[in-house]
Amino acid sequence: MSEPKIAVDLILKKLTESTEQAKTRAQKASEVLLGPLETDLSTTPFEVVYEEDRMRVKYYKPEKVEHKYPLLIVYALINRETMLDLQPGRSVIQTFLDNGIEVYMIDWGYPTRKDQFLTIDDHVNMYMDNVVDFILDKHDLPHLNLMGICMGGAFSVMYSALHPEKIKNLVTTVTPTNFDTDTGLLHIWMRKTHAYDMGSAYGNMPGDLMNLGFLLLNPARLIIDKYVGFFEHIDNKDFVENFVRMEKWIFDSPDVPGATFRQFITDCYQKNLLIQNKLELDGKRVDLKKITMPLLNIYGKFDHLVPPEACEHLTKKVGSKDKEDICLDTGHIGIYVSSKCQRLFAPKIVAWLREREGTPKKPTRSRKKKTPSTRTAAEKTASAAAPVQKSRAKKGETTPTRSTGKSTKKQ
Amino acid sequence: MDDNHQTTPEEMFSFWMKSAMDFWQNMATVQPEAFTPFGFPGFADAGEKTKKGPTRQARKSFEAGGKIFQSLMKTFSKPENLDALMKGMDSVPDLTMVMMKQALEGYHELQKQFMERAVKMGQQGKAYNFEDIDQDTFRAIRELYEKEFQKFLKVPSLGLTRFYQERFNDFLDKHNLFQTSLSEFLYMFYVPIEKTAAVMQEKIEEMAEAGEIHDDFNQYYKMWLKILEGHYMTLLKSPEYTQVMDKTISSLVQYRDAKEAFVCDLLQRLPIPTNREMDELYKEIYHLKKKVRALSKQADGRPSPKKG
Incomplete structure (x- = not known):
């Protein structure tokens, strides 16, 4: 009798083993899910020092200030800035603090229907300018360091071109400035569809709708495989905590003010005005040649949302003599949260800033240790969800502020 | 008698x-x-x-x-007038019948075409190719709707309430058009799953033939996921997908606008401000705030938020 081609006995044995494993995992999972979980985001203490309409500024003070010029971080309107302080050991903010940098970070908040008329000009020349003036007044300085992220990076480029005298050094990270590329589905869809009309139809562009769009960039990984992975590690407390933390961040998406959304798509994605020095904000032309301060431009090689082609033209167009491009082997989110980039990204910025302050010293990384499972969860999600991850820490975000009573509110 | x-x-x-x-x-x-x-x-x-x-x-x-x-x-x-009147009254059920007949015929035609196309949908299975997506099915359904049903919603409204009726009809019409576009969009997302199932079937048959069946089911999942991801990437990059997505977005925007107009009509009867009214107010506030800020800057030379 010939031997069967298919090893049925082996398959059955494996099936029995899998069933046993699933049973054990389910038992452990119930203990994990029903027990206490540490899933808070943005746990580094901060103080709210400035408020204007929906926007507020978080101030992170280092134990010892080692830099003369504070750093203002401008995040995108599409996500929340909590990504820079996702968890202990994976916090760009913490690395900056460990290296003595005073950090101010804009939290754009949650736009409501009344914010639908706010334009890019309002964000750049009103909110950003008011924040910069506030910080300069507070420190009695003529300029500060500015760091922009994604859409916030584009805002920072516009701001630096219009107010170069207030910026000492400019750092742009995953910042789109050239939109004339077919690399990346987002660029194709924004150029070839009437997506900008949704801003008008809804008043503001709903964050949930944008999230759906981002999920559709890679449905197999982001809608199916990600959750299969979660169930495979559901009995691992660290994994679950990190996964939930990432989920909180991803799906916490503020709406984008309708007018800004429309303007960004038509002027940037469709007409590509910024890189051509043709963009106008409230009648003032944004001339990139006026960016003469040192510029550090960092982007991800595998970024599907803002591909290298969208970022790398900036340094050729600005008027700065001191400029540098850094392309990291990572994606749009991995640049901030992957363990590899924790060693490369924030420390590089610290060293670059320090060199331009004339106080060279080896930068240190965030002091908190991370566990191997922590790395797995955040990195897995970050790389799988290479498309923009967004989040809103309405409920989950715990923000242990030093003092919120001291905040300054401007109406 | x-x-x-x-x-x-x-x-x-x-x-x-x-x-x-x-x-x-x-x-x-x-x-x-x-x-x-x-x-x-x-x-x-x-x-x-x-x-x-x-x-x-x-x-x-x-x-x-x-x-x-x-x-x-x-x-x-008078007999001659009575006769004319009766004929006129006869025409009422006639008119109703004609309209009913047209609507029913349209419905049957829609169902027939849908069934024919639905059978055709299942016949596709060519891997990594999305040029053969049967978009004609949805185009036919849309055309049929526009030809047979839409006209009933476009019948001119009369009288005092004509504008309300018109907006309600427009809301129904745009809802139907959006649903048609959405069905096509969702169908597109289903196609890669169907194609992946066909490819997997072939692969497993080949493996069984060669006696290379895995005993680890995770291997099959990984294989399935890889094929599915490949199919999705091909689909998402295709001009057909972009076109369908654009159509869905446009019909969603039109539906939202029509719904907004209809809801405004309803809310006007209640002591609740409509979005339209609030938007006007918000716009005024926005411009006023801008003006106040500019004046404040002029007065102070620079914005002076109170320090913490």
Whole structure:
């Protein structure tokens, strides 16, 4: 009798083993899910020092200030800035603090229907300018360091071109400035569809709708495989905590003010005005040649949302003599949260800033240790969800502020 | 009277007209007390004596009205007019029938075409190729809707409420168009799953033939996921997908606008401000704030938020 081609006995044995494993995992999972979980985001203490309409500024003070010029971080309107302080050991903010940098970070908040008329000009020349003036007044300085992220990076480029005298050094990270590329589905869809009309139809562009769009960039990984992975590690407390933390961040998406959304798509994605020095904000032309301060431009090689082609033209167009491009082997989110980039990204910025302050010293990384499972969860999600991850820490975000009573509110 | 005699509608109508005429003739000759205010005979006296006042005027009006009604009835009762009237009334159910027939025919046609296309949908399975997506199915459904059903929602509305009716019809129309676009969009997302299943089937058959079946099911999942991801990437990059997505977005925007207009009509009846009203207010506030900020900057030289 010939031997069967298919090893049925082996398959059955494996099936029995899998069933046993699933049973054990389910038992452990119930203990994990029903027990206490540490899933808070943005746990580094901060103080709210400035408020204007929906926007507020978080101030992170280092134990010892080692830099003369504070750093203002401008995040995108599409996500929340909590990504820079996702968890202990994976916090760009913490690395900056460990290296003595005073950090101010804009939290754009949650736009409501009344914010639908706010334009890019309002964000750049009103909110950003008011924040910069506030910080300069507070420190009695003529300029500060500015760091922009994604859409916030584009805002920072516009701001630096219009107010170069207030910026000492400019750092742009995953910042789109050239939109004339077919690399990346987002660029194709924004150029070839009437997506900008949704801003008008809804008043503001709903964050949930944008999230759906981002999920559709890679449905197999982001809608199916990600959750299969979660169930495979559901009995691992660290994994679950990190996964939930990432989920909180991803799906916490503020709406984008309708007018800004429309303007960004038509002027940037469709007409590509910024890189051509043709963009106008409230009648003032944004001339990139006026960016003469040192510029550090960092982007991800595998970024599907803002591909290298969208970022790398900036340094050729600005008027700065001191400029540098850094392309990291990572994606749009991995640049901030992957363990590899924790060693490369924030420390590089610290060293670059320090060199331009004339106080060279080896930068240190965030002091908190991370566990191997922590790395797995955040990195897995970050790389799988290479498309923009967004989040809103309405409920989950715990923000242990030093003092919120001291905040300054401007109406 | 002949028991076998069938009463025609004309005869019945003629009989009813005559009865109605007689009734109102009698009413017109009723004693004036019947028309006194509050129905009390005594109240009529003053009016009767003076032959003036509201009672007399009411009576005159009633008599005039009765006479007009009588003359109308007489005119309608003439055999030639009665015949024309009956024909006119016949046309009402005829019109309804024609409309019903058209709608039903359209529905049957829609169902027929949908079934034919639905069968065709399942016949596709060519891997990594999305040029053969049967978009004609959805185009046919849309065209059929536009040809057979949409016209009923586009019938001109009349009268005082015409604009409300028009907005409601527009809301229904845009909803239907959005649903059609959404179905096509969702179908596109289903196609890669279908294609992946076909590819997996082939692969497993080949592996079984070669005796290379894995005992680890995770391997099959990984294989399936890789194929599915490949199919999705091919789909998402295709111009067909971009086109369908654009159509879905446009129809969603139109549906939202139509719904907003309809909801505004409803809310106007309630003490709730509509989005339209609030948006106007928000816009005014936005411009006012801008103006105040500019003036404040001019006055201070620089914005001066209070320091913490």
